[in-house]
Amino acid sequence: MATMNISLPDPMRDFVQDRIENGQYASISDYVRDLIRRDQNTIAHEERWLRDLDASIDESLQEMKNGGGHDLDEVFETLVTDIQKANGNANR
Incomplete structure (x- = not known):
C-alpha cells in the first residue's frame, strides 16, 4: 500500500480527529479512503x-427523424389557448 502525506489547516485536522474520536472512522487513513470512495462513486454516477x-x-x-415528436410552436400555442x-x- 502506498503512502501519501497531506497538509491540513488546523480546523480541518480537528474535524477529522473528532470524527475518529467519535468512532465514525478508525483512523485518518480510513477517513481519507472513505472520501475517495465516495468521490469515485459520485463520478461513476455522473x-x-x-x-x-x-x-x-x-x-x-x-424518433423525430422517423416523423415522431411534436412541433414546439404548436404545443406552446395549444397550451396558451388551454x-x-x-x-x-x-372568471365566469
Missing part, C-alpha cells in the same frame, strides 16, 4: 447519468 442522457437524446432525435380558456371559465 458518468452513468450522462450516458443515459446521451442515449435519451439519441432516441429522441431518431390556459386562456381555463382563465376565461374561472
Whole structure:
C-alpha cells in the first residue's frame, strides 16, 4: 500500500480527529479512503447519468427523424389557448 502525506489547516485536522474520536472512522487513513470512495462513486454516477442522457437524446432525435415528436410552436400555442380558456371559465 502506498503512502501519501497531506497538509491540513488546523480546523480541518480537528474535524477529522473528532470524527475518529467519535468512532465514525478508525483512523485518518480510513477517513481519507472513505472520501475517495465516495468521490469515485459520485463520478461513476455522473458518468452513468450522462450516458443515459446521451442515449435519451439519441432516441429522441431518431424518433423525430422517423416523423415522431411534436412541433414546439404548436404545443406552446395549444397550451396558451388551454390556459386562456381555463382563465376565461374561472372568471365566469
